[in-house]
Amino acid sequence: MADSHHNPNASHSARSFEVRILRQDGPGQPSYWERHRVEYEPEMNVISVLQRIAAKAITADGKHVAPVAWDCNCLEEVCGACTMVINGQVRQSCSALVDRLLEDRPGEIELAPMAKFPVVRDLVVDRARLFRALTKVKAWVPVDGYYDVGPGPRVSPATQEQSYPLSECMSCGCCLDACPQYLKVEVERLEGESAADFEARANNEFDRSFVGAHAISQAMLFNSHPTGATSAGPRLDALMAEGGIQVCGNAQNCVAVCPKNIPLTTSIGRAGRATTIHQLKKWFGA
Amino acid sequence: MKSAVGDAPASSFLARNEFLIRRLHSLSGLIPVGAYMVIHLLTNASVLQGSVMFQKLVYQIHGLPMLVAIEWLFIFIPILFHAIIGVLIIRGSLPNSGTYKYGSNYRYTLQRATGMIAFVFIMVHVFHMHGWFHFDSWLIAARKIGGAQFWPYNAASTAARALSSLPYQIFYVVGVLSCVFHLANGIWTFGITWGIWVTPQAQRWATTACLVFGLALSAVGLGALGGFAYTVDVETAYERENEMYDERVKIGDILPDEHKRYHPPAAKASETAQAPTYLNFEP
Numbered sequence: 001m002a003d004s005h006h007n008p009n010a011s012h013s014a015r016s017f018e019v020r021i022l023r024q025d026g027p028g029q030p031s032y033w034e035r036h037r038v039e040y041e042p043e044m045n046v047i048s049v050l051q052r053i054a055a056k057a058i059t060a061d062g063k064h065v066a067p068v069a070w071d072c073n074c075l076e077e078v079c080g081a082c083t084m085v086i087n088g089q090v091r092q093s094c095s096a097l098v099d100r101l102l103e104d105r106p107g108e109i110e111l112a113p114m115a116k117f118p119v120v121r122d123l124v125v126d127r128a129r130l131f132r133a134l135t136k137v138k139a140w141v142p143v144d145g146y147y148d149v150g151p152g153p154r155v156s157p158a159t160q161e162q163s164y165p166l167s168e169c170m171s172c173g174c175c176l177d178a179c180p181q182y183l184k185v186e187v188e189r190l191e192g193e194s195a196a197d198f199e200a201r202a203n204n205e206f207d208r209s210f211v212g213a214h215a216i217s218q219a220m221l222f223n224s225h226p227t228g229a230t231s232a233g234p235r236l237d238a239l240m241a242e243g244g245i246q247v248c249g250n251a252q253n254c255v256a257v258c259p260k261n262i263p264l265t266t267s268i269g270r271a272g273r274a275t276t277i278h279q280l281k282k283w284f285g286a
Numbered sequence: 287m288k289s290a291v292g293d294a295p296a297s298s299f300l301a302r303n304e305f306l307i308r309r310l311h312s313l314s315g316l317i318p319v320g321a322y323m324v325i326h327l328l329t330n331a332s333v334l335q336g337s338v339m340f341q342k343l344v345y346q347i348h349g350l351p352m353l354v355a356i357e358w359l360f361i362f363i364p365i366l367f368h369a370i371i372g373v374l375i376i377r378g379s380l381p382n383s384g385t386y387k388y389g390s391n392y393r394y395t396l397q398r399a400t401g402m403i404a405f406v407f408i409m410v411h412v413f414h415m416h417g418w419f420h421f422d423s424w425l426i427a428a429r430k431i432g433g434a435q436f437w438p439y440n441a442a443s444t445a446a447r448a449l450s451s452l453p454y455q456i457f458y459v460v461g462v463l464s465c466v467f468h469l470a471n472g473i474w475t476f477g478i479t480w481g482i483w484v485t486p487q488a489q490r491w492a493t494t495a496c497l498v499f500g501l502a503l504s505a506v507g508l509g510a511l512g513g514f515a516y517t518v519d520v521e522t523a524y525e526r527e528n529e530m531y532d533e534r535v536k537i538g539d540i541l542p543d544e545h546k547r548y549h550p551p552a553a554k555a556s557e558t559a560q561a562p563t564y565l566n567f568e569p
Contacts, residue, residue, distance in 0.1 A: 088385050180381050180394060208301065242301045246308035249379060250475040251394035253386045265478070266485055273481020275305070 015040050017102060018060060019049060021068055022112035024119045027126075028188055031119070035060040036068075046086060046093035046101075047072050049109065050123075070123040077259060080172025084123050085112040090177040092259055114177045118186040129185060129206040130173050133215035136207055137238045141228040153226040166221040166267065168260040175213040175254035175264055181247050185209050210247040211239070213254035217267035223274065236271075236278040245271050300374070311371045312472075312479045318360045319368055320469045327462070327503060330445075330510035337442030337523035341530055344441040345540065354420065362412075369405045376401065397471050400464040407461030415448060420545075437548035440527045444548050446518035455515050462507040470500030524548070 016039050024031040036053045037060045047070075054067035070093070072082035077095040086096045087110050101109050117125035143149075155163070176182045187202040219235045222228035239245045245268065254264040300307060329347070333340040350356060381395040412418055417425055417434025428434045435448035449455060474496040477483040483492040531547060534540045 178382070178386050180379050180383075180391070183378065183380055208297070240305040242297060242304050244305055246305045246479075247378070248479075249375075249394055249397075250390065250478050251383075251388075252390035253382070253388060256386065256388045256391075263486065265489070269478050269481055269484030269489070271481075272479050273484060276309075276480050279305075279309075 017098075018108045019053065020108065020110045021053075021122070023068065023122045024113070026121055027118055027186075034065065034068075040098075042099075044098035046084075046096040046098070046109070046111065047075060047082060049098060050093070050111075068123065069121040071125075078170055080170040083114060083172040083174060083177075085114060085177070086110070090114060090174045090257060092172065092174075095259070114173060116177045116179075116182050116184045117173065118184070127171075127173050128202065129209070130171055130176060130212070130214065132203050132206040133211040134171070134218055136211060136241075137215045137219040137235050138231050139215065139218035139222055141222060141225055142231055143227060155226060159224055159226075163221055163224055165260075165262055166217050169214055169218060169221075169262055170260065171214060172259065173214070174257045174259060178253035178257040179210075179213065180251050180253065181249045182210050182212055207241070207243060209243045211243055211245075213248075213264040213268060216245055216248070216271045217262060217264050220267040220270050220274075232274075233278070236275055239271055240275050240279065245275055307371060308375075309479070311368060311375070312476050314364045314368045315469070315472045316476055319364050320472065322361055323465060323469060324503065327466075327507045327510055331506045331513060333442055333445075333513040333518060334509055337446075337518050338526055338530065340442045340445075341439075341527050344438050345530075345534065348438050348546065349540070365408060369401075369408070372401050372405070393471050393474075397468060397475070400468040400471075403461065403464040404468050407457070407464060411458070411461060414454075415445070437546060439531050439543070439546040440524060440548035442514070442518050443520045443524040443527060446514045446520050446523065449511065449514045450520075455511065458511050459508065462511060463504060466500055466503045466507055470496045470503065473499065 016037050019036045019038055021034050021036065022031050023034050036056075036058075038049050038052050041048075050068060050070050057065055057067045059065055070082065070084070072094060073079040074081070075094045077092050080092065082093040083090060084093050086093060087101060087105055093111075098109065111123060113119045113123045114125045114127075117127050117129065120126050143152075185205055187198070187205050189198045193201075216239060219239055223232045223235055248268055250265075250268075252265050254268075255262070258264055329343050330340070332343050347353070376398050379398065381398060383391045383395040413428065413433045415434070415436040417428045419425075425434050435444060437444045449458060474489075474492055477492050478489065483489050528547075531540075535542050
């Protein structure tokens with residue numbers, strides 16, 4: 001580092017880097033780019049970068065601004081809350097290491113909110129549609145009841161092997177953000193509309209749009225569970241409704257960007273086969 | 287305020303039957319449209335075996351009963367259905383292969399681009415060769431602007447003449463290659479859509495199989511185009527075709543049908559048609 005002391009520019013570029021952030025003050029507001037300069041520290045991730053930016057709240061031009069808002073929770077890539085678009089690619093910011101990012105693009109990191117979900121503020125998005133899709137395909141095992149129904153059927157090791165990777169889904173939404181068939185749906189609350197009415201209207205809108213790879217995969221997970229399979233028919237019906245599996249365009253970005261390496265396209269293929277058979281059974285009898 | 291769900295507009299017919307329509311779209315791309323294209327290109331490539339061989343196959347096709355009904359039911363209507371639904375599908379997509387540079391994502395974008403090219407190409411191609419409709423007033427008008435340039439009983443000579451200009455040759459090469467890519471990649475997505483190849487390993491095998499199929503069909507298609515543009519001697523082919531016609535009419539194999547024969551305009555004036563006057567034909 002002795003050399004860099006004689007060259008202020010080299011020192012500057014080696015010890016700090018620029019962060020371009022696509023900000024938005026609120027839902028429906030215009031978005032704008034803002035530049036921040038962050039002092040380099042070893043082994044930073046994007047979360048710690050955002051913490052430094054929030055602590056300073058001064059842009060690269062020296063302007064005082066409101067701190068950049070972002071979501072995060074587990075900090076170990078199992079909750080999906082901190083998902084955002086980093087250098088153009090959707091991923092978790094907790095596992096996005098600054099050293100790796102600066103290797104790919106020296107001196108600069110670009111942060112943007114997920115492209116397919118409505119922005120709440122800055123890097124925070126509303127992923128209600130993602131969870132609505134899980135409701136639509138009944139992504140659960142129906143075991144609610146008032147009395148003991150005894151132990152469930154055994155799950156074969158082969159099914160366990162197939163199911164475990166699918167159960168790793170953390171609902172982060174990377175598969176949806178990278179999907180060219182998954183288009184942004186933004187429903188704005190009307191004047192005087194109650195929260196319940198707004199939610200019902202938004203859900204109605206979500207249900208007409210593509211459910212997405214995550215929901216298709218979860219439907220396959222619960223259809224292969226012996227108890228979950230009692231709802232296999234309704235799940236397939238949901239996958240064949242408007243916005244169902246038929247919207248998939250086989251770009252296969254979902255499986256390529258999935259941080260948990262979930263075999264999403266295998267689930268889509270299985271769902272394709274299951275819905276084909278389901279339709280034939282509905283026409284010609286089981 | 288009224289209940290939000292009650293306010294929701296009723297879904298359209300297309301939306302309510304989205305699953306079946308998309309599946310029918312996927313199926314129609316293979317059967318009948320894709321299957322027809324394979325037969326069409328193979329038939330055309332027979333011109334590489336000479337204009338007589340090609341003419342023989344065209345006679346076989348024109349021996350089919352109710353050819354117009356077959357054309358519309360099994361070729362034109364399925365193509366139009368596939369194309370129109372395809373345009374609607376493209377309107378609901380946001381290609382991002384510039385950001386997510388994966389092979390399958392490039393193919394996704396290309397599938398949509400080649401689909402649009404194929405739509406334009408097929409509309410123009412059917413007009414250029416076939417004319418779309420076969421009643422006289424329409425045909426006369428179509429021929430004035432360069433359409434309906436294929437006469438089935440003078441098959442190779444009129445096809446060769448229609449493909450003699452370089453702009454048309456380039457247009458046809460781009461169009462045929464787009465159609466072939468769209469079919470080969472369409473077979474691959476068909477297999478996933480219908481759940482035929484499910485695992486990544488099976489899909490890799492399918493990718494290779496579709497690649498081989500696509501390359502082979504490209505060779506057939508380009509062979510056919512090259513065959514018409516560069517191997518057919520128009521005058522000789524024209525004479526042979528007329529001999530075949532006379533012979534077939536004589537033995538009662540076909541009924542005389544002047545609508546399917548090419549008549550050089552000069553030949554109408556004089557009984558003794560000369561081949562060179564044919565070359566001076568202006569539509």
